[in-house]
Amino acid sequence: MEYAISHSALAKIKADCVILPLSSDATLPENLPDETREAVKAFIKAGDFSGDKGQTAWLHQPPGLTASRLFLVGCGDKSELDGNAFLKLVGQVSRTLQRGPVKQAVWVLGSVAVARDTEWQVREGTRVAEEAAYRFDLYRSKAPKAATLKKWTFWAAERNNGLKKASNVGKAVAAGSALAKDLGNMAPNDCYPEYLAKRARQLAKDYEKKLSVKVISHAQAEKMGMGAFCAVSQGSSRKGCLIVMDYKGATGKPVSLVGKGITFDTGGISLKPGASMDEMKYDMGGAASVFGAMKTVCELGLPIHLVAVVAAAENMPDGEATRPGDIVKTLSGQTVEILNTDAEGRLVLCDALTYVQQKHKPHTVIDVATLTGACVMALGSHAQAVYSNDDALSEALLEAGRDTGDRGWPMPLWEDYQTQLDSPFADMQNIGGPKGGSITAACFLHRFARDVKWAHLDIAGTAWNSGGKEKGSTGRPVPMLTRYLINLAERKG
Numbered sequence: 001m002e003y004a005i006s007h008s009a010l011a012k013i014k015a016d017c018v019i020l021p022l023s024s025d026a027t028l029p030e031n032l033p034d035e036t037r038e039a040v041k042a043f044i045k046a047g048d049f050s051g052d053k054g055q056t057a058w059l060h061q062p063p064g065l066t067a068s069r070l071f072l073v074g075c076g077d078k079s080e081l082d083g084n085a086f087l088k089l090v091g092q093v094s095r096t097l098q099r100g101p102v103k104q105a106v107w108v109l110g111s112v113a114v115a116r117d118t119e120w121q122v123r124e125g126t127r128v129a130e131e132a133a134y135r136f137d138l139y140r141s142k143a144p145k146a147a148t149l150k151k152w153t154f155w156a157a158e159r160n161n162g163l164k165k166a167s168n169v170g171k172a173v174a175a176g177s178a179l180a181k182d183l184g185n186m187a188p189n190d191c192y193p194e195y196l197a198k199r200a201r202q203l204a205k206d207y208e209k210k211l212s213v214k215v216i217s218h219a220q221a222e223k224m225g226m227g228a229f230c231a232v233s234q235g236s237s238r239k240g241c242l243i244v245m246d247y248k249g250a251t252g253k254p255v256s257l258v259g260k261g262i263t264f265d266t267g268g269i270s271l272k273p274g275a276s277m278d279e280m281k282y283d284m285g286g287a288a289s290v291f292g293a294m295k296t297v298c299e300l301g302l303p304i305h306l307v308a309v310v311a312a313a314e315n316m317p318d319g320e321a322t323r324p325g326d327i328v329k330t331l332s333g334q335t336v337e338i339l340n341t342d343a344e345g346r347l348v349l350c351d352a353l354t355y356v357q358q359k360h361k362p363h364t365v366i367d368v369a370t371l372t373g374a375c376v377m378a379l380g381s382h383a384q385a386v387y388s389n390d391d392a393l394s395e396a397l398l399e400a401g402r403d404t405g406d407r408g409w410p411m412p413l414w415e416d417y418q419t420q421l422d423s424p425f426a427d428m429q430n431i432g433g434p435k436g437g438s439i440t441a442a443c444f445l446h447r448f449a450r451d452v453k454w455a456h457l458d459i460a461g462t463a464w465n466s467g468g469k470e471k472g473s474t475g476r477p478v479p480m481l482t483r484y485l486i487n488l489a490e491r492k493g
Helices: 034-045 083-098 118-132 162-185 193-206 218-224 227-233 277-300 345-360 373-379 391-404 415-421 437-446 478-492
Strands: 002-006 017-022 056-060 069-074 104-108 151-155 211-217 241-248 255-265 305-315 327-329 335-337 364-369 384-388 408-410 453-458
Touching: 002 118, 002 162, 017 083, 034 056, 034 069, 069 083, 083 104, 083 118, 118 151, 118 162, 118 391, 162 277, 162 478, 193 211, 193 241, 193 255, 193 277, 193 305, 211 218, 218 227, 218 241, 227 305, 227 327, 227 345, 241 277, 241 345, 255 277, 255 345, 255 478, 277 305, 277 364, 277 478, 305 345, 345 364, 345 437, 364 391, 364 478, 373 384, 373 437, 384 391, 384 437, 391 408, 391 453, 391 478, 415 437, 437 453
Parallel strands: 002 151, 017 069, 017 104, 104 151, 255 305, 255 364, 364 453, 384 408
Antiparallel strands: 056 069, 211 241, 241 305, 327 335, 384 453
16 A cells, blocks of 8 residues: 655545544544534534544545545544554554545544654554555455555644655555565465575565575584474474574674574474364464564665574474474583473574574574463463563563554563473473463573573464454564664664
8 A cells, every 4th residue: 555644735635535533522623624624513413423432434525625535533532542542543444444445545643632743653553554454365266356445645734754754664564564474374385494485585685785595404404403493393394494584784793583483383292282273374473573574674774783583394293203202402502301392482492592693693682482372371462471681672672562552561581480491301391381381481592592682572472363254463573573673773873
């Protein structure tokens, strides 16, 4: 969809629809033509619109406007919308317009008070409107009719040269989210480790002056000593790989993103129940979000050095699969007793964490993974768990989540939990028992990131929606990650 900014008189704007958010006190913006104001007041007085939250109403051929429709959107009785309420409103309107005949729509900024500035409204509004327009039709034999809406304009009374840039940023983040959604929604017979490597190579071609890609095969990983990664990869006929994407928008030590890329997770020998196992194609949600964040960074040309590592593998239960009780040696030299082969994400991640530290010397490492069902039980689908060995890094990620509505929640990483990982036979075991499962998984990963500023995002509850018509990848936490990276670039600039 095309996005634009306008400061022209509302009476003269040519569009199929002017979107007018209104609170229940029905205070109309002064910039509306007098004829339009009187028509809306009469409409409200007649009881056709009250401004209640979620209420909508159409006025066709509204007096005083060149636009053919006026779309009234109720915002409730709050004197000021918070950021999340504003984003939900934009998403609701975008989805509504996608289903109708409107080709060009104009959103009137300032008709209701929002607890964020205009640039934020345009930036995040663009992102949410674009995300709401996302569709995944790859496997339909006959694609549904394309949406009619092609152009979305934000109208502001006061000129602001930063609004166009804000909209471009929002659209770039939405493009990253769309890539993450596409990868997550693909069928696992099509989206497997080598396919992810292919998509990374294509990304490098698309941004050849900015991005380079290296792929480490299962055989190469084995020779390098990645025993934990290979323990997961070896059970599939489609062997895994580590995908390294190096974006050099600046010199110096990089920041690194590490994504769990289990393209399908049966649980291995510790086989999962059959119900809803199809959703285990989303177990590469961390990798998908890393791909999405990299695309946004390339689109924006951020002045940072970013190295992304995707640990891609299938977790399958064939004759070569790892057994419970096997002990493996990781790239770091530490040994792991594998008690449950369904705790495989931490095994591929630990070697990826060691690799990026050894080869690229990052100043900060953030891993992203659909890691534990325990995280879903703790936080549901609203917030991803944020663990970190650095308070400033944790707060930077949490603030990025608050700023975009892609929220996280801080979790403990106390040494007290580490004893749950003690093994009588190896340096550690890969599960910590039934108590605090998300925490002990993070503690496991921390053992491989002690000497670097590190954070772990458990996105098991946020990476996809389960069941029903809303089933599908959410693209999270691309907004959080990209806002963190943009903020990092701005601080360095």
